[in-house]
Amino acid sequence: xxxxxxxxxxxxxxxxxxxxxxxxxxxxxxxxxxxxxxxxxxxxxxxxxxxxxxxxxxxxxxxxxxxxxxxxxxxxxxxxxxxxxxxxxxxxxxxxxxxxxxxxxxxxxxxxxxxxxxxxxxxxxxxxxxxxxxxxxxxxxxxxxxxxxxxxxxxxxxxxxxxxxxxxxxxxxxxxxxxxxxxxxxxxxxxxxxxxxxxxxxxxxxxxxxxxxxxxxxxxxxxxxxxxxxxxxxxxxxxxxxxxxxxxxxxxxxxxxxxxxxxxxxxxxxxxxxxxxxxxxxxxxxxxxxxxxxxxxxxxxxxxxxxxxxxxxxxxxxxxxxxxxxxxxxxxxxxxxxxxxxxxxxxxxxxxxxxxxxxxxxxxxxxxxxxxxxxxxxxxxxxxxxxxxxxxxxxx
Amino acid sequence: xxxxxxxxxxxxxxxxxxxxxxxxxxxxxxxxxxxxxxxxxxxxxxxxxxxxxxxxxxxxxxxxxxxxxxxxxxxxxxxxxxxxxxxxxxxxxxxxxxxxxxxxxxxxxxxxxxxxxxxxxxxxxxxxxxxxxxxxxxx
Numbered sequence: 001x002x003x004x005x006x007x008x009x010x011x012x013x014x015x016x017x018x019x020x021x022x023x024x025x026x027x028x029x030x031x032x033x034x035x036x037x038x039x040x041x042x043x044x045x046x047x048x049x050x051x052x053x054x055x056x057x058x059x060x061x062x063x064x065x066x067x068x069x070x071x072x073x074x075x076x077x078x079x080x081x082x083x084x085x086x087x088x089x090x091x092x093x094x095x096x097x098x099x100x101x102x103x104x105x106x107x108x109x110x111x112x113x114x115x116x117x118x119x120x121x122x123x124x125x126x127x128x129x130x131x132x133x134x135x136x137x138x139x140x141x142x143x144x145x146x147x148x149x150x151x152x153x154x155x156x157x158x159x160x161x162x163x164x165x166x167x168x169x170x171x172x173x174x175x176x177x178x179x180x181x182x183x184x185x186x187x188x189x190x191x192x193x194x195x196x197x198x199x200x201x202x203x204x205x206x207x208x209x210x211x212x213x214x215x216x217x218x219x220x221x222x223x224x225x226x227x228x229x230x231x232x233x234x235x236x237x238x239x240x241x242x243x244x245x246x247x248x249x250x251x252x253x254x255x256x257x258x259x260x261x262x263x264x265x266x267x268x269x270x271x272x273x274x275x276x277x278x279x280x281x282x283x284x285x286x287x288x289x290x291x292x293x294x295x296x297x298x299x300x301x302x303x304x305x306x307x308x309x310x311x312x313x314x315x316x317x318x319x320x321x322x323x324x325x326x327x328x329x330x331x332x333x334x335x336x337x338x339x340x341x342x343x344x345x346x347x348x349x350x351x352x353x354x355x356x357x358x359x360x361x362x363x364x365x366x367x368x369x370x371x372x373x374x375x376x377x378x379x380x381x382x383x384x385x386x387x388x389x390x391x392x393x394x395x396x
Numbered sequence: 397x398x399x400x401x402x403x404x405x406x407x408x409x410x411x412x413x414x415x416x417x418x419x420x421x422x423x424x425x426x427x428x429x430x431x432x433x434x435x436x437x438x439x440x441x442x443x444x445x446x447x448x449x450x451x452x453x454x455x456x457x458x459x460x461x462x463x464x465x466x467x468x469x470x471x472x473x474x475x476x477x478x479x480x481x482x483x484x485x486x487x488x489x490x491x492x493x494x495x496x497x498x499x500x501x502x503x504x505x506x507x508x509x510x511x512x513x514x515x516x517x518x519x520x521x522x523x524x525x526x527x528x529x530x531x532x533x534x535x
Contacts, residue, residue: 306431306459308456309407309455312404312408316408345430346429382413382414382453384454385454
């Protein structure tokens with residue numbers, strides 16, 4: 001048996017690159033100073049944190065003073081949304097617009113605000129997993145405090161018309177935030193040209209380590225201080241800087257945003273071959289628009305089987321993927337993203353997401369296309385749901 | 397998801413998977429909407445001994461493993477013994493299940509009772525006093 005290991009779950013997390021790791025290592029044992037300290041060891045750390053901040057700013061088309069380091073994408077989302085809500089509530093604006101298929105970091109934050117007296121409009125998405133900017137325009141009211149729409153969906157990879165939505169928000173004088181955790185490094189982002197007021201990103205999705213994130217806040221947008229303590233991050237987000245992670249993120253984002261087009265040119269044909277090959281399996285559908293999606297993402301539902309079983313069997317064959325089944329979410333409901341694009345529960349349970357990067361070779365694609373149909377057939381052969389489908393009976 | 401070696405073994409090499417053409421009792425429980433369906437087939441001789449048990453399952457790793465283990469635990473046993481099978485016994489035989497997967501073991505227990513219920517119904521005997529109520533999982 002061919003013993004391969006194929007990591008096809010880069011939307012979950014990525015491997016820290018060698019370059020990032022090497023950049024980080026000195027900050028553990030040699031350059032371990034606290035950036036707030038006055039002596040050289042501290043000053044050097046501060047200088048390197050600021051250099052990393054400048055790299056992040058450059059990657060986004062922002063000014064370094066607009067970049068705040070956080071602990072993760074979720075924290076950035078929480079800060080942007082709660083902070084804006086708190087500030088705008090004082091002006092009597094207690095309405096927030098987001099979408100039905102945001103990441104839980106956004107959805108659950110908005111739900112929490114609903115309990116606290118805010119009103120939230122959840123914009124629906126099309127069956128292709130795309131938001132219509134005009135729906136956002138129609139939802140904006142006099143008392144709208146914030147619009148928060150993700151740049152690219154984490155499960156089905158669909159890329160949203162963010163510049164269009166942001167332009168509408170600018171015209172309507174409503175703040176616009178985007179969770180760009182999945183998009184950074186795969187889509188060209190320029191916060192100035194694209195009228196983005198706030199943007200969240202996460203280090204570990206772009207080959208930096210886990211535990212580091214960024215919130216970009218456009219100059220002129222005032223957010224209340226999020227973590228109270230010392231003067232770090234201009235006292236807005238206190239706490240001693242995670243220097244190694246920040247330095248690593250600087251290197252990671254620099255690499256992530258260079259050659260976006262070239263990377264996509266390598267990944268997209270492989271991804272498309274996977275899509276076409278897997279769609280040859282009967283009773284299978286691609287979730288999300290085929291073209292307006294992240295280059296490495298594919299999300300396919302196989303009727304008559306359940307996703308967690310599929311993942312376990314793929315794992316036994318050395319393939320790492322993910323699923324939107326209930327069993328992988330810890331609840332009885334399958335992914336809210338798959339339900340939002342109109343999938344029935346039983347179809348959503350049988351979904352597979354693969355998110356590949358350049359390291360997944362053409363041979364790896366061949367291997368995946370050899371393994372998945374075999375595993376799907378095996379699971380279907382033991383599935384009473386599949387049995388009923390083949391007899392033309394309903395299984396609902 | 398932290399599965400025991402035994403769960404993974406019963407998932408990757410499920411025992412008694414398939415159908416019994418001339419089964420004496422067939423039970424199906426669960427629904428596709430919730431992501432778990434188990435169908436159990438029993439062959440029962442004149443002495444009330446379960447001579448064969450097979451299953452088909454749509455569901456997660458734990459659903460497959462608990463189905464597999466439940467069939468193993470009742471094969472060769474009397475109906476009375478099979479009726480005593482609890483989800484706890486299935487969990488223990490699998491060296492434990494993650495808390496969020498305990499419902500799979502309940503489903504396996506109920507699938508056995510469901511098949512036994514069908515066995516009695518086919519014989520023209522009211523299964524309710526013997527087997528008790530079957531608990532369908534909540535949606």
